Amino acid sequence: MTTEPIQAAPLLEARNLTKVYEDGVKALDNLNLKVLPGEIFAMLGGNGAGKTTTINTFLDFIQPTSGSALINSIDANQEPLEAKKYVSFVSENVQLYPNFTAMQNVDFFVRLGGQSNYERADYEHALIRVGLQREAFDKKLKDFSKGMRQKCGIAIAILKDAPAILLDEPTSGLDPKAGKEFTRLVGELRDEGKAILMSTHDIFRAKEIADYVGILNNGVLVAQKTYEELRGVNLEELYVEYMAGYMDETLESAVLTNDLD
Amino acid sequence: MFKLIFAKELKEIIQSSRFTISFAVCSVLIILSFYMGAQNYLASLAQYEAAVQENNNQIAANTDWQFVNHSIMLPPQPLMALVNGVSNDIGRNIEMRSQGELRAENTRFNDEPIFAIFRFMDLEFIFGIILSLFAIIFAYDAINGEKISGTLKLCFANPLSRASFISGKLAGSFLGLSIALLIPMLIGCALLPLLGIQLTGEEWIRLGLILIAGLAYFGLFLALAIGISAITSKPSNSFLLCLVIWIFAVLIIPRGSVLISGRIADVPNVDQITAEKNRYRAQLFAEDRPKMADFSVDPQTEPMDVFPLFSEFMNELGTARQEKIDVFNARLNEEFTNKRRRQEQLALSISRVSPTSVFTLATTELAGTSLRLQNQYMDDAYEYQNTYASFMEEETGSANSGGFRMIVIDTDGNQEEPDPLDPNDLPQFQFNQGSVATIAGNTLLDFGLLFIFNLVFFGGAFAAFLKYDLR
Numbered sequence: 090m091t092t093e094p095i096q097a098a099p100l101l102e103a104r105n106l107t108k109v110y111e112d113g114v115k116a117l118d119n120l121n122l123k124v125l126p127g128e129i130f131a132m133l134g135g136n137g138a139g140k141t142t143t144i145n146t147f148l149d150f151i152q153p154t155s156g157s158a159l160i161n162s163i164d165a166n167q168e169p170l171e172a173k174k175y176v177s178f179v180s181e182n183v184q185l186y187p188n189f190t191a192m193q194n195v196d197f198f199v200r201l202g203g204q205s206n207y208e209r210a211d212y213e214h215a216l217i218r219v220g221l222q223r224e225a226f227d228k229k230l231k232d233f234s235k236g237m238r239q240k241c242g243i244a245i246a247i248l249k250d251a252p253a254i255l256l257d258e259p260t261s262g263l264d265p266k267a268g269k270e271f272t273r274l275v276g277e278l279r280d281e282g283k284a285i286l287m288s289t290h291d292i293f294r295a296k297e298i299a300d301y302v303g304i305l306n307n308g309v310l311v312a313q314k315t316y317e318e319l320r321g322v323n324l325e326e327l328y329v330e331y332m333a334g335y336m337d338e339t340l341e342s343a344v345l346t347n348d349l350d
Numbered sequence: 351m352f353k354l355i356f357a358k359e360l361k362e363i364i365q366s367s368r369f370t371i372s373f374a375v376c377s378v379l380i381i382l383s384f385y386m387g388a389q390n391y392l393a394s395l396a397q398y399e400a401a402v403q404e405n406n407n408q409i410a411a412n413t414d415w416q417f418v419n420h421s422i423m424l425p426p427q428p429l430m431a432l433v434n435g436v437s438n439d440i441g442r443n444i445e446m447r448s449q450g451e452l453r454a455e456n457t458r459f460n461d462e463p464i465f466a467i468f469r470f471m472d473l474e475f476i477f478g479i480i481l482s483l484f485a486i487i488f489a490y491d492a493i494n495g496e497k498i499s500g501t502l503k504l505c506f507a508n509p510l511s512r513a514s515f516i517s518g519k520l521a522g523s524f525l526g527l528s529i530a531l532l533i534p535m536l537i538g539c540a541l542l543p544l545l546g547i548q549l550t551g552e553e554w555i556r557l558g559l560i561l562i563a564g565l566a567y568f569g570l571f572l573a574l575a576i577g578i579s580a581i582t583s584k585p586s587n588s589f590l591l592c593l594v595i596w597i598f599a600v601l602i603i604p605r606g607s608v609l610i611s612g613r614i615a616d617v618p619n620v621d622q623i624t625a626e627k628n629r630y631r632a633q634l635f636a637e638d639r640p641k642m643a644d645f646s647v648d649p650q651t652e653p654m655d656v657f658p659l660f661s662e663f664m665n666e667l668g669t670a671r672q673e674k675i676d677v678f679n680a681r682l683n684e685e686f687t688n689k690r691r692r693q694e695q696l697a698l699s700i701s702r703v704s705p706t707s708v709f710t711l712a713t714t715e716l717a718g719t720s721l722r723l724q725n726q727y728m729d730d731a732y733e734y735q736n737t738y739a740s741f742m743e744e745e746t747g748s749a750n751s752g753g754f755r756m757i758v759i760d761t762d763g764n765q766e767e768p769d770p771l772d773p774n775d776l777p778q779f780q781f782n783q784g785s786v787a788t789i790a791g792n793t794l795l796d797f798g799l800l801f802i803f804n805l806v807f808f809g810g811a812f813a814a815f816l817k818y819d820l821r
Contacts, residue, residue, distance in 0.1 A: 145821055148503075148506070148507050149506075150503070150506070150819075150820045150821045151821065169509075170509040170510075170511060171509070173507065173508055173509040173510075174509050176507070177507070178503075178504065178507035180500060180503060180504065182500060183500070183504070184499045184500030184501055184504070185501065185504070186358075186362055186501060187499075188362055188365040188366045188367075189361070189362065189365065193361070197354070197358050198504065198505075198508070200354055201351070201354060201505060201508040201510055202508045202509075203508070203509060242504075249508075255507075
């Protein structure tokens with residue numbers, strides 16, 4: 090785990106990022122965050138806190154009202170095609186083309202990401218690395234479980250080899266074994282120097298892997314702690330403390346019973 | 351990126367079960383329509399040849415052209431069997447007369463009314479109804495389906511422009527689905543010579559143009575469905591909207607245009623015209639009756655000479671009456687034809703709002719089964735009537751067939767038996783379909799409209815996707 094100060098420029102940066110929807114709802118309020126190479130930044134927060142909005146802004150799916158989302162110092166909303174060359178994305182529920190095999194899906198998305206020099210052996214290597222069984226390589230995706238699709242998604246991200254990675258609740262709905270495996274892979278990618286911005290409800294996994302944990306509430310980054318600052322801290326209590334007064338009862342109950350997965 | 355999306359779309363379509371099912375259904379239907387068309391054509395040809403032979407036998411059984419009842423027939427064309435158009439609704443036989451009105455009788459539906467209810471499954475039906483529906487079934491969820499499944503978001507997490515995506519998608523799906531149509535079409539074309547139908551070079555060109563029109567028509571429904579899937583959030587909504595548009599385009603507008611034009615441009619029906627003609631004919635005959643009653647000859651005239659004089663008198667009376675009837679009928683016919691053509695033009699103009707009408711008009715024109723077929727057949731028949739009248743006048747000394755005729759039979763058995771007539775002496779009727787250049791020229795407007803529809807729907811899909819919420 091990287092604990093030494095990093096002097097490099099941030100690969101992912103939100104600068105005063107604000108998004109107000111037409112109906113007046115403020116999804117992001119002056120959000121500032123930086124993710125440097127070899128760092129994982131985990132965004133925690135309840136439903137509607139602004140985690141996915143932040144990721145969607147980096148991907149240019151949402152235009153910010155003000156501020157900017159920078160990928161490798163390129164404004165993702167001004168020059169989206171250039172900015173997206175430097176980022177990979179794995180969603181909460183990776184959905185690939187069901188009539189394509191795993192290999193065909195990987196080939197398509199990796200080429201779409203700008204990598205066209207790979208051969209089948211490279212794809213196989215990546216799929217094996219993420220833990221997909223060899224006999225599944227040429228099976229159609231419609232027969233895959235969610236965990237298998239997530240593995241394909243991370244294999245695509247690995248093969249695209251972008252310096253930054255956006256993960257939108259990537260372990261949501263995975264069984265504990267698959268979740269742990271996924272966390273290991275994310276750790277490996279961080280160790281390879283990738284800058285990773287991850288949104289999650291999973292407090293424990295965030296604490297386990299993240300270099301920085303940010304807590305979002307109603308679009309405001311209400312807290313940001315380093316890995317060191319979190320050492321010995323009861324993150325659940327911290328989370329509830331920051332979220333107090335904002336959470337709905339269901340989420341609060343889930344936090345208190347450690348049942349956020 | 352365009353190439354990548356194009357190839358992905360092509361591959362995805364070909365690997366889908368929707369494609370397999372559609373390909374199988376298209377193949378069966380298209381090949382069946384070629385096969386049935388070929389069989390229909392061969393049956394029509396046999397029927398036509400039998401009718402011509404019967405007509406010749408009837409001529410050959412006579413010894414005097416005065417007694418001949420000659421009919422001309424509309425020769426069947428191979429393309430008529432592939433795109434029926436109005437060919438089954440118009441009369442095929444015309445009883446030829448030296449003068450007066452001609453009437454085409456014996457329609458196919460008259461002979462076989464069951465087909466009038468269910469119609470034939472020709473290429474125009476398969477493209478117009480079935481393949482346009484297939485296009486919708488394939489593309490109604492092209493964009494919103496990808497959004498719901500999440501693949502759209504994953505695609506656009508990469509440096510991919512919206513223009514490349516939508517262009518690649520449109521082009522890829524069009525090519526993928528065209529394969530499903532082209533293969534059975536080519537098999538169908540190859541079947542024609544095997545089934546004994548030899549098309550001329552011009553007919554092959556016209557068939558090729560029909561297939562191009564079919565693909566353009568299919569393409570515009572594909573672009574329309576993709577466009578609608580880019581303006582609706584749920585596939586169920588886009589399917590419903592596509593279906594409503596399809597119903598209007600295929601079923602409502604073509605029929606509605608005829609109703610609307612009928613309201614705007616009033617045309618008397620054929621029965622009214624016929625009644626008016628009959629009234630005038632009866633009136634003239636009533637006027638001639640006192641003249642007939644006043645017929646008298648010199649009392650010194652030999653009885654045997656009275657009959658030829660009466661015959662000549664009646665002939666002159668009949669000719670004069672017929673001339674008046676012809677002038678009256680020609681005026682009525684011209685007025686009727688002009689009004690009907692105005693109504694038709696109005697109906698066609700309104701119906702061209704629908705791409706289905708445009709496609710139907712283009713294909714029937716190319717197959718020679720448009721509304722022009724009836725006009726062309728009647729024009730050719732009237733032209734032939736002049737040749738026939740000259741021939742009859744030459745052979746019988748009178749151009750006036752029908753009416754009152756008096757024949758004197760000499761019972762002296764010493765005369766020679768007259769020779770039977772040779773049908774080959776009669777001038778042959780030629781049906782002029784027009785050259786491929788003329789026919790193609792007539793379809794320029796409809797091909798232009800098909801192109802414009804494609805452009806508009808493609809542009810619409812493109813523009814809608816540029817504003818599409820990718821989340």
